[in-house]
Amino acid sequence: MGCPVCMEKSNAFWLKNSRKPSYFDCHRRFLPQNHPYRKDKKSFLKGRVERDPPPPRLTGYQILNRVQHIPSAIDEPLEYPYGYKTDHKWTKKSIFWELPYWKDLLIRHNLDVMHIEKNVFDNIFNTVMNFKGRTKDGLSSRRDIALYCDRPEIAMGPEYEGPYKKAVYQVTVEQKQKILEWLIQLRFPDGYTSNFKRIVDLEKLSIKNMKSHDCHVIMQRLLSVALKENLPANVWACIVDVSQLFQLICSPVLNKKALEDLHRNVPTIMCNLEKVFPPSFFDGMEHLLIHLPWEARRGGPPFYRWMYNFER
Numbered sequence: 001m002g003c004p005v006c007m008e009k010s011n012a013f014w015l016k017n018s019r020k021p022s023y024f025d026c027h028r029r030f031l032p033q034n035h036p037y038r039k040d041k042k043s044f045l046k047g048r049v050e051r052d053p054p055p056p057r058l059t060g061y062q063i064l065n066r067v068q069h070i071p072s073a074i075d076e077p078l079e080y081p082y083g084y085k086t087d088h089k090w091t092k093k094s095i096f097w098e099l100p101y102w103k104d105l106l107i108r109h110n111l112d113v114m115h116i117e118k119n120v121f122d123n124i125f126n127t128v129m130n131f132k133g134r135t136k137d138g139l140s141s142r143r144d145i146a147l148y149c150d151r152p153e154i155a156m157g158p159e160y161e162g163p164y165k166k167a168v169y170q171v172t173v174e175q176k177q178k179i180l181e182w183l184i185q186l187r188f189p190d191g192y193t194s195n196f197k198r199i200v201d202l203e204k205l206s207i208k209n210m211k212s213h214d215c216h217v218i219m220q221r222l223l224s225v226a227l228k229e230n231l232p233a234n235v236w237a238c239i240v241d242v243s244q245l246f247q248l249i250c251s252p253v254l255n256k257k258a259l260e261d262l263h264r265n266v267p268t269i270m271c272n273l274e275k276v277f278p279p280s281f282f283d284g285m286e287h288l289l290i291h292l293p294w295e296a297r298r299g300g301p302p303f304y305r306w307m308y309n310f311e312r
Contacts, residue, residue: 002284004109005291008087009055012287015279017143023287024148024279030054030267030290037268043275046150057294060103067093106298111288113302114311117246118212119285121219124239127281128227129179130170131206137167141280148279168232169276175230176205182226183207193217212311220247238272245269245289249296252303263293 002021003010011026028037028050037043038050058066070081070093080091096102126134139156142165146155154167166172171179183196194214200207210218218226224240231239248255248262270290274282299305 002089003287003291004111005057006055006287007058010287011052012284015140015144016147017140018280019140020280020283022144022279023282023284024274025050026282026287027267027270027274027290031271035268037271042150044271045148060105060108063108064097064103066090067097072098107295110299110305111291111295112305112307113246113249113292114212114216114306114308116285116288116292117219117250118215119283120242120289121215121223123281123283123286124242125218125223127277128169128171128231128239129176129207136281137170137278138280141278144279167278169235171227171230173205177202179226179230180205180207183222186222188217212308216246216250219243220250234272235276238269238276241269241272242289245292249292250302252301254296254301256297259293259297263297266290266293 002012003023006026010023011029012021012023014020015022025044025048028035028044029052031037031050033053041047041049044050066088067090070090072093072095084091096108102108122134123136127136129135130137142154142156142160143158145151146157146160149155154165156162156165180200180202184200184202186196194209194211196207199209199214220243224236224243227236227239245262245266248258266289270286273286296302
């Protein structure tokens with residue numbers, strides 16, 4: 001229930017080994033009914049065929065009916081309302097529902113593109129570069145792959161004691177060093193990004209203290225170039241699709257036809273990511289990508305609604 005749109009119908013599930021919720025294989029339902037991915041039993045959750053339609057988007061009136069029995073203020077000690085964690089995750093009724101027009105708004109709470117982009121970039125970059133402690137691919141993740149997916153080339157069961165298997169979405173140590181050295185050598189206008197010399201550590205082969213705007217620049221302008229010669233074509237292509245999604249969404253002038261095409265294509269983009277990355281990769285932030293085109297078509301360019309204005 002981490003998605004404010006899909007809510008309890010998101011189909012997210014609990015990963016046994018990683019011990020966290022995952023939105024893996026929650027996006028085939030957004031595809032057309034005749035799409036071949038819906039019948040694919042190998043690339044997603046093993047043995048599963050998707051027949052469900054996409055979850056309905058609740059109207060303001062429907063949500064108001066759900067929250068009207070929840071108090072606006074909570075007395076101490078905190079008492080969770082009836083149905084908490086089973087039907088919803090509301091702890092109190094928002095005061096905005098007292099506005100007479102609130103239930104009529106198409107967008108009541110904006111999805112913050114700034115934080116979504118930063119978290120999606122962090123997950124992709126840290127996993128591809130295999131940064132220790134920050135990657136979404138570890139022993140628990142590999143055991144979840146063995147449990148939920150049909151990927152014997154990287155799966156590591158509970159009894160597996162062999163060497164750690166390199167995945168197609170990971171670069172080698174030599175490639176990692178080349179990418180970090182390339183970032184250091186880049187030159188930008190003053191104020192465009194942080195000084196990469198200060199945040200890249202070539203001794204430890206890591207990068208740290210990146211600001212949201214650094215992630216914004218790398219995600220949209222540099223990531224596809226950096227990974228072009230270092231990843232297989234299918235892996236690189238799905239990352240480029242995500243990069244182009246953010247480029248289009250963050251454009252100061254939105255093209256209506258392009259947004260309509262993106263709205264149709266974003267389920268395929270998400271499914272292509274699911275065919276490559278492990279279930280532990282897909283947290284709530286990756287899932288929210290599926291709703292960004294719809295919101296951009298109604299709310300306009302995100303720079304009117306994101307958090308850069310308040311956090312920079």
